[in-house]
Amino acid sequence: MKAKYILVGLLTLSLTACKEQFLDLSPISAVGTSSFFKTQSDVLTALNGAYGALQFNGQYGQLYVVAEIPSDDTSPVLSGSVTDQDEFDKFYVRTTNPYILARWSDGYRGIYRCNAIIERTPGVSMDETLKKRIIGEARFLRALMYFNLVRVFGDVPLVLTEITDPLQGYDYGRAPVADVYAQIVKDLSDAETVLATSYTGTDVGRATAGAAKSLLGKVYLTQKKYAEAATKLKEVIDMGTYSLLPNYADLFKAANKNNKESVFEVQYKKGNIGEGSPFANAYAPENSGNAVIQFGGGGNNHPTPDLESSYEAGDPRRAVSMANSYINSSGVKIDYYFIKKYADPPVANGDSDDNWYVLRYADVLLMYAEALNETGKTAEALPYLNQVRKRVGLADKAITAQADLRLAIEQERRVELAFEGHRWFDLVRTGRALPVLQAKAASIGIKTALTENNLVFPIPQSQIDINPTKIKQNPGY
Numbered sequence: 001m002k003a004k005y006i007l008v009g010l011l012t013l014s015l016t017a018c019k020e021q022f023l024d025l026s027p028i029s030a031v032g033t034s035s036f037f038k039t040q041s042d043v044l045t046a047l048n049g050a051y052g053a054l055q056f057n058g059q060y061g062q063l064y065v066v067a068e069i070p071s072d073d074t075s076p077v078l079s080g081s082v083t084d085q086d087e088f089d090k091f092y093v094r095t096t097n098p099y100i101l102a103r104w105s106d107g108y109r110g111i112y113r114c115n116a117i118i119e120r121t122p123g124v125s126m127d128e129t130l131k132k133r134i135i136g137e138a139r140f141l142r143a144l145m146y147f148n149l150v151r152v153f154g155d156v157p158l159v160l161t162e163i164t165d166p167l168q169g170y171d172y173g174r175a176p177v178a179d180v181y182a183q184i185v186k187d188l189s190d191a192e193t194v195l196a197t198s199y200t201g202t203d204v205g206r207a208t209a210g211a212a213k214s215l216l217g218k219v220y221l222t223q224k225k226y227a228e229a230a231t232k233l234k235e236v237i238d239m240g241t242y243s244l245l246p247n248y249a250d251l252f253k254a255a256n257k258n259n260k261e262s263v264f265e266v267q268y269k270k271g272n273i274g275e276g277s278p279f280a281n282a283y284a285p286e287n288s289g290n291a292v293i294q295f296g297g298g299g300n301n302h303p304t305p306d307l308e309s310s311y312e313a314g315d316p317r318r319a320v321s322m323a324n325s326y327i328n329s330s331g332v333k334i335d336y337y338f339i340k341k342y343a344d345p346p347v348a349n350g351d352s353d354d355n356w357y358v359l360r361y362a363d364v365l366l367m368y369a370e371a372l373n374e375t376g377k378t379a380e381a382l383p384y385l386n387q388v389r390k391r392v393g394l395a396d397k398a399i400t401a402q403a404d405l406r407l408a409i410e411q412e413r414r415v416e417l418a419f420e421g422h423r424w425f426d427l428v429r430t431g432r433a434l435p436v437l438q439a440k441a442a443s444i445g446i447k448t449a450l451t452e453n454n455l456v457f458p459i460p461q462s463q464i465d466i467n468p469t470k471i472k473q474n475p476g477y
Helices: 040-055 057-061 086-090 098-123 128-153 166-171 177-192 209-222 226-239 248-252 279-283 305-310 317-321 361-374 378-391 402-416 423-429 433-438 461-466
Strands: 013-016 022-025 262-266 322-327 333-339 356-360
Touching: 040 057, 040 098, 040 128, 057 098, 098 128, 128 177, 128 209, 177 209, 209 226, 209 262, 209 356, 209 361, 209 423, 226 361, 248 317, 262 361, 279 333, 305 322, 305 402, 317 322, 317 402, 356 361, 361 378, 361 402, 378 402, 402 423, 423 433
Parallel strands: none
Antiparallel strands: 013 022, 262 356, 322 333
């Protein structure tokens, strides 16, 4: 039985489409995928299932647990003795934490879907241009999923082929971070050459060449390959495809999904079809009834007072992004910090139309400013920071020192991209996680000094128990 659970989820191909299509393929051990991937329609259905994997809780459904709660931006909900999220806030994460297991297993479930597409599609008789694009989309998705895994766990198994025998799982140990990044770069470099610049109709929301270039720029930035990052991000800017929306608030209206500022989003669709987004209800205040949102809220991912105070006077992004109180059904003001960016009225609990931004143009501009600044081109970088500030009516910064601009970019990313899954990874990438959080350790209840070990999270204990000779635990856990 143990072999069935090697790299949890690799052997399941339940292809839930991004929109209305649904397909459930049995595990390979029961009915092989040789009975599928026969037609162009089969391939497109499988690809929709790979996109659908991004909705999994362990991918973007609950990204905030690993991307925001460990940072200084948000704190977790606590209910009785339930501390699963609190462990990320105060850095005492158990190797059996369910969010860790979901992050691992849902990541590999998605990668399995991508691998099947990449391996099986070349043999399907279909339009060759479309075939190349589909494989490019699958490579983009695989790169994104591996990027999220390597940033959370460090070394991870690098599975690039379709698993057809449960015993194959025993062959995979943890690949070095450098090898994982090399594959991510290869996938994105291949994808950017075959993906479309834009789409129309029902194809809107698929990965584009701009999305591949933008993600590749972020990957280079994470690796501190600043010159390469600057080159790739400048290509995105020069495409002329993207622009900042004039009104920041419009970014978060469900009617404006996949807008001119959007580079790539996880797609959701409400309507009791299993494709709605959970964020509006998850983030609304706990015990608020319908005062904030229909069907009430879970109280997850509280914004911190520290984040609130980090907004400049007159910055409209604070009121768009968060609130520190609400009026209950009795007309009484209740002090409570909560996120407002995701507020589309749900048709059922956890069934809203809000998409999740993975990449948007403001992120690209700020990454480009960071890459330029880190290559010593501070004067060239400053206008890109100010371009983002100008959109919300804030005065230009006048900065000449590289170190000062570095902190200004960090601050701008914090308020511009709040609650979009960037803050923790930004702090780790720039080497600022330990000093920022250690300075706040006492106030947020961190009892021991943070070290480099805290910059990645533990490997799920179940994976080590299954394959102890090849899967070893991260130091400090």
